[in-house]
Amino acid sequence: xxxxxKFVFSNYAYLVLASMLFITMLFGLLFLSEYIFLEPYLIGHxxxxxxxxxxxxxxxxxxxxxVIPMNIYRINILKKSKRKVTGSVFGSFVGSVAGVxxxxxxxxxxxxxxxxxxxxxxxxxxNYELPIRVAAIALLVVTYFTTVKSLKIECKII
Amino acid sequence: xxxKGILFGIIVSIIAVGVILVYSTSSxxxxxxxxxxxxxxxxxxxxxxxxxxSAPITIVEFGDYQCHQxxxxxxxxxxxxxxxxxxxxxxxxxxxDLAFLGRDSPKAAQASYCAEDQGKxxxxxxxxxxxxxxxxxNGWANSERLKSFAFSxxxxxxxxxxxxxxxxxxKRVQSNIAEAKKFGVSGTPTFFIIxxxxxxxxxxxxxxxSVFTQVLDSMI
Numbered sequence: 211x212x213x214x215x216k217f218v219f220s221n222y223a224y225l226v227l228a229s230m231l232f233i234t235m236l237f238g239l240l241f242l243s244e245y246i247f248l249e250p251y252l253i254g255h256x257x258x259x260x261x262x263x264x265x266x267x268x269x270x271x272x273x274x275x276x277v278i279p280m281n282i283y284r285i286n287i288l289k290k291s292k293r294k295v296t297g298s299v300f301g302s303f304v305g306s307v308a309g310v311x312x313x314x315x316x317x318x319x320x321x322x323x324x325x326x327x328x329x330x331x332x333x334x335x336x337n338y339e340l341p342i343r344v345a346a347i348a349l350l351v352v353t354y355f356t357t358v359k360s361l362k363i364e365c366k367i368i
Numbered sequence: 369x370x371x372k373g374i375l376f377g378i379i380v381s382i383i384a385v386g387v388i389l390v391y392s393t394s395s396x397x398x399x400x401x402x403x404x405x406x407x408x409x410x411x412x413x414x415x416x417x418x419x420x421x422s423a424p425i426t427i428v429e430f431g432d433y434q435c436h437q438x439x440x441x442x443x444x445x446x447x448x449x450x451x452x453x454x455x456x457x458x459x460x461x462x463x464x465d466l467a468f469l470g471r472d473s474p475k476a477a478q479a480s481y482c483a484e485d486q487g488k489x490x491x492x493x494x495x496x497x498x499x500x501x502x503x504x505x506n507g508w509a510n511s512e513r514l515k516s517f518a519f520s521x522x523x524x525x526x527x528x529x530x531x532x533x534x535x536x537x538x539k540r541v542q543s544n545i546a547e548a549k550k551f552g553v554s555g556t557p558t559f560f561i562i563x564x565x566x567x568x569x570x571x572x573x574x575x576x577x578s579v580f581t582q583v584l585d586s587m588i
Contacts, residue, residue, distance in 0.1 A: 244437055244573045250583060255576045257440040313435040313469065314573070315554040321468045322549075333470045333504040336436075 214358040215276070224279045232275035239267045239306055242314055266305075266343040273350040274302035280357050284364070301353060305346025307335065407562035409551055411462045413543040415480070416489050419460030424564035425453075425587050427461045430548045433476040433496045434469040434504045435556040441574035442497040448577045453584055463493060465541050466548040466556050470505035475532070477541045479514040482531035486523045495521060563587035 219225045240246040245264055246254050256264050278299060317336075320328040335342070404412045406426045414428070427449075431438040453459035465480075467473035476496055483492030495517045501508040511532060518528040531537070551560070559571040561583050569583050 247573055247575050247579070249572065250569065250579065253576070253579060257444050257574060257576075260440070313432065313437045313556045318468060318554045326471065329468065329470055336469075337503040337506070 214280075214361045217361065218280050218283045221283070224283055227282070228275045228279045231278060232271055235274055235302070235306065236268070236271040239271065240264075242316060243267065244314065262340065263343075266340065266347065270302070270305040270343060270347055270350070273347060273354065274305075277350050277354045277357060278302065280361070281353070284357065284361065301346045301349035305343050305350070307342075406462060407560065407566055407568045409464075409560055409562075410547055411464055413540045413547070414462050414464035415493065416484060417460050417462055418490050419454040420457040421460060423454075423457055423460040425459045425584060426562045427459060428560040428562065429461065429463050430466040430553045430556060430558045430560075431463060432465070432467050432469045432473050432556045433480075433500065433509060434473045436500070436502065437574040438557045439497055439500045441557050445574065445577045445580065449580055449584075452581075458588060459584060464547060465544040466553055466558075467541055467545065469556075472505050472507075472509040474538070474541050475511060476509040476514060477544070478535065478537040479518070479528075479532055481537040481540055482528050483518060483521070483523060485531060486527060488521055488523060491521050492517065492523075561587065 219228065237246065240254070241248070243263060245256060245260070245267075246252070317332050320332050322328075324331070402412060403410065404414075406428050409428055411428060417426075431441075449459070454461060465474075465477040467477040480489055480492050480496065483489055496509070499508060499513075499517065507513065514532060515525065515529055519525050548558075555572060557574060559580075561569045561571065561580075563569075564587065567587065569587075571579065571583065
């Protein structure tokens, strides 16, 4: 397993891609979920009861930053199918969308654009924020293991 | 006889016009005195002021009763602000509804004004945030529950129920939402802190007490 990771991330470009994905996603999700505030100055804050949400965001971001570059590597270097990268991007996207669409600006934009229908969708995403994130993490974990397995076979990693 | 009739008609008309003018002028004056501004924000249709009306600083909170971040602020930050700033007369607070998170949100906001009719706006407001459940529109703020909150606070159930069922304050809540949009509020909770010299600081989200302290202390 670690061999597959070393194999992909020994290529500097994929390490940079993973770092950029991690930083961008983590910062974006923490901001949209109100763990980070930019005004009047930059501050981080985890309110009591929001620890689990924070932990899930960190796990989701870490997995996305590992799985997406690994699948891009498969497509670029090995010219393999795009199915797994679709799964990893889908998992990252679903996990990201859950929870950020609540009281914040995205939620309000959805409400302003789609009215009561938007509000219903908004309520669903907010109500099931944690299960959706857990499902997204599970999808990313499955994608990770299948990617590692296929890399082992395709690249003959021992 | 005809001349007398015309003269009588003219006099009646003049008196009628005079009465209309006086009535319309007094209406305008009444409307003007009812306008409540904090900085550039109209809080006329918002909550009653809590804290000293002569406090040099006002916090205007735009919130939703189903918003979990508003719940976080209510439970984690607000008590310290009240203890150190509101109860000491330095700050007062006004709540303005931005009820958008679900179908029960506008109704909950209307219910708070029905409670205001019986002099218990803030008790009802607090009751809503104490009773908030994590899921939006799961029934915790439906009409029946809103009525039961009123009953538990000792409000007259008949008055409250008729107020809520009639939608008496639906326009007031819509007016508050419009005011929020006018000031570019795009999420809840959003706070405008208005200082004694009219300076206005906007804080978005359930920010910690330390941020509020810094802004409030800079204005005192």
